[in-house]
Amino acid sequence: MSFVIETIQLTKRFPQVKRYREILLHPFEKKEITALQGVSLQVNRQEVFGILGPNGAGKTTLIKVLCTLISPTEGKALVNGLDVVIDGKRIRKSIGYIISDERSFYWRLTGRQNLTFFADLNNLTGKEARLRIEEVLELTDLRDEADKMFKDYSTGMKQKLAIARGLLTDPELIFMDEPTRSLDPSTAQHIRNFIREKLVREKKSTVLIATHNLQEAEEMCNRIAVIHHAKIRACGELPEIRKLIYKRFRYVLYLQKYPDALKSRWEKLPGITLCHYSYEPSGQIKLEVELEDKSSMTTLVESAVTMGAGVMAVYPKEASLSEIFSSLTVGSTHEFP
Amino acid sequence: MNFLNKPLAFIKRDFLNEISYRLSFIMQIFGILVSILTFYFLARLFGSAVVPYLKPYGGDYFSFVIIGVAFSNYQEVAMYSLSRSIRDAQITGTLEALLVTQTEIPTIILSSSLYSFLFTSLRVIAYLLLGSLFFGMDISHANYFAAAVILVLTITSLSSFGIISASFVMVFKKGDPITWLFLSVSWFLGGVYYPVAVLPAWLLKLSYLLPITHSLEGMRMSLLQGSSLTALLPNVLALLAFTFVMLPLSVMVFRYAVNQAKRDGSLTQY
Numbered sequence: 047m048s049f050v051i052e053t054i055q056l057t058k059r060f061p062q063v064k065r066y067r068e069i070l071l072h073p074f075e076k077k078e079i080t081a082l083q084g085v086s087l088q089v090n091r092q093e094v095f096g097i098l099g100p101n102g103a104g105k106t107t108l109i110k111v112l113c114t115l116i117s118p119t120e121g122k123a124l125v126n127g128l129d130v131v132i133d134g135k136r137i138r139k140s141i142g143y144i145i146s147d148e149r150s151f152y153w154r155l156t157g158r159q160n161l162t163f164f165a166d167l168n169n170l171t172g173k174e175a176r177l178r179i180e181e182v183l184e185l186t187d188l189r190d191e192a193d194k195m196f197k198d199y200s201t202g203m204k205q206k207l208a209i210a211r212g213l214l215t216d217p218e219l220i221f222m223d224e225p226t227r228s229l230d231p232s233t234a235q236h237i238r239n240f241i242r243e244k245l246v247r248e249k250k251s252t253v254l255i256a257t258h259n260l261q262e263a264e265e266m267c268n269r270i271a272v273i274h275h276a277k278i279r280a281c282g283e284l285p286e287i288r289k290l291i292y293k294r295f296r297y298v299l300y301l302q303k304y305p306d307a308l309k310s311r312w313e314k315l316p317g318i319t320l321c322h323y324s325y326e327p328s329g330q331i332k333l334e335v336e337l338e339d340k341s342s343m344t345t346l347v348e349s350a351v352t353m354g355a356g357v358m359a360v361y362p363k364e365a366s367l368s369e370i371f372s373s374l375t376v377g378s379t380h381e382f383p
Numbered sequence: 384m385n386f387l388n389k390p391l392a393f394i395k396r397d398f399l400n401e402i403s404y405r406l407s408f409i410m411q412i413f414g415i416l417v418s419i420l421t422f423y424f425l426a427r428l429f430g431s432a433v434v435p436y437l438k439p440y441g442g443d444y445f446s447f448v449i450i451g452v453a454f455s456n457y458q459e460v461a462m463y464s465l466s467r468s469i470r471d472a473q474i475t476g477t478l479e480a481l482l483v484t485q486t487e488i489p490t491i492i493l494s495s496s497l498y499s500f501l502f503t504s505l506r507v508i509a510y511l512l513l514g515s516l517f518f519g520m521d522i523s524h525a526n527y528f529a530a531a532v533i534l535v536l537t538i539t540s541l542s543s544f545g546i547i548s549a550s551f552v553m554v555f556k557k558g559d560p561i562t563w564l565f566l567s568v569s570w571f572l573g574g575v576y577y578p579v580a581v582l583p584a585w586l587l588k589l590s591y592l593l594p595i596t597h598s599l600e601g602m603r604m605s606l607l608q609g610s611s612l613t614a615l616l617p618n619v620l621a622l623l624a625f626t627f628v629m630l631p632l633s634v635m636v637f638r639y640a641v642n643q644a645k646r647d648g649s650l651t652q653y
Contacts, residue, residue, distance in 0.1 A: 059432035060648045081648070107648070113483050117645040135487070143483045149476025152396060154403040159396075167491075173387070195403075211480070250416035 048127060050219055050229045050252045051089035056105055058082040058123035081107040081202060083276040084121070089254060091280040094246055096267030097256040098367075100375055104276045105256035109221050112254070113143045116352060127221065138287075144212035144222045148204045153197040155205050158186060161214065168215050182210040185244060194260055202233035209237070213245075222255045226262060234262075242266055264367045276356050294319075294336045296363040297343060302356030304331045311349050317342055328360055389486055390494045397498030411502075422448045423518045436578045441607045446520045451575040453510035454537070454602050458569060458595050461500045461541035465549040468495030473556070488640045488641055489634070491584075492549055493542075500538065500575050511606075524609035532612060533601035536622035540594040543629030550640035554649070569595045597621040 062077040089095045097105045110116040114134035121262040125129045126139045165175040183189045186206040226234035245251045253259045278288045315337035426445035426497035440447050472478035550557040573595035590596045601618035604610040
């Protein structure tokens with residue numbers, strides 16, 4: 047199976063600016079920072095793939111390598127089977143890079159003039175360009191605002207124009223770097239719906255999104271790669287990542303009472319960890335437990351019933367992406383293949 | 384005419400951008416008139432004091448200096464516009480968006496400077512028109528074909544230095560030594576304000592190592608004296624030599640700079 051994107055042990059190290067003191071004391075010593083370390087990924091056709099990571103994790107560097115703006119130090123990166131180092135020109139023909147930075151436009155030109163300029167640079171001219179510009183303006187709901195100067199656009203409109211520009215060439219593969227950054231929740235949701243409905247469902251595009259927004263990643267992505275400190279910490283569908291991190295089973299119980307005798311009993315049961323308990327406004331007690339074996343739940347519930355705790359509800363709890371993210375990025379020592 | 388689409392797109396972009404700053408646009412036009420008046424009164428002050436040196440050019444200081452100033456604008460544009468187009472795009476943040484398009488970096492850089500060259504050409508025409516219509520500059524015997532050849536060679540030879548300057552900006556962002564050194568020396572030795580003949584012999588030799596000296600010499604002789612290309616052969620050959628040596632070299636340096644910036648990840652930084 048051929049992947050739309052494939053990176054093999056991709057590494058990028060940037061030279062760092064030395065201080066004057068370092069130049070004097072160690073003039074020949076290299077000072078580098080590693081932005082990507084041995085990153086291996088495969089992105090399938092027509093999927094939304096999320097690169098999730100905190101600021102400075104290496105997300106943007108990865109996208110820039112794939113868009114041929116930065117050369118890798120080691121390893122290989124292939125886009126549509128083409129090498130980013132050798133085939134930059136051909137790769138740029140097949141991709142759309144949606145740059146969220148509003149400074150990437152000419153502020154004193156109108157939205158339409160900006161799009162016309164970038165269409166020319168993408169070999170779209172004349173009638174073809176005009177039609178395509180109208181199409182992307184329509185797609186992004188910007189037709190009525192197209193003849194306003196870019197400087198007069200709201201943040202949401204600027205972001206939409208960035209998307210319109212990225213779609214000018216009708217690319218099969220679209221890169222997005224934090225597409226909803228600095229947008230209000232409603233506009234952000236609108237953009238997310240647009241990506242999911244128009245780009246992925248209707249146009250069957252492949253989308254690679256870099257984001258630190260967990261909700262965005264969870265809502266939109268078929269698969270996610272969590273990147274932290276230049277390395278991929280986990281990659282796959284969300285349930286796969288969950289299993290990878292949380293090998294134990296989590297349950298929530300609601301009890302009417304939580305007698306000390308029950309607490310002591312449970313503490314003696316093997317393979318059960320009481321994670322957390324709290325009093326609910328209804329007066330019930332909410333308990334979260336972790337089990338090594340699913341069957342231990344029967345013992346747990348039986349003992350609660352026997353000791354008159356009044357079991358009101360029991361349900362399994364899945365780790366949220368936020369918990370997974372924290373587990374992988376905050377003081378984590380996990381290493382994943 | 385597809386190959387012209389991209390250069391025209393850059394010219395249109397820069398024109399739309401320029402006219403959106405209305406005051407600046409008007410001030411630029413006004414600036415041409417002010418500098419012509421300055422040199423006119425300067426010429427009146429000197430009168431015929433420098434005639435021996437100016438004799439080869441017709442003896443009139445005003446005509447001499449106006450051509451010097453007008454065409455030295457090309458040198459400034461060639462040196463500055465290429466590097467400035469990169470620097471501006473880095474600072475404004477548009478460079479990244481340009482670099483992911485289906486347009487190659489050399490086309491982006493060269494096309495970004497076209498508007499400056501066109502505007503400079505308009506300024507030069509304005510200098511010559513105003514000078515000849517209102518201030519007694521005599522270009523009635525001008526050999527425009529020879530002047531056009533000299534102009535093309537001037538732009539190609541000087542642009543090579545501009546490309547090298549742009550390469551510095553690409554990698555080091557600021558502190559480009561090429562432009563500073565080249566322009567300072569050219570203003571001093573290139574014969575913009577005074578004929579190079581006034582220089583001592585050893586400086587005179589140095590002055591002929593600069594393309595601007597040959598360019599201004601050829602331009603003045605063709606416009607003021609109507610010299611033919613044959614008569615201007617030494618200047619033409621010198622400018623051709625600069626072009627053939629410097630242009631491939633500058634392209635090599637530029638390629639290296641782009642690759643270096645891609646390796647450093649600093650292509651779009653400032």
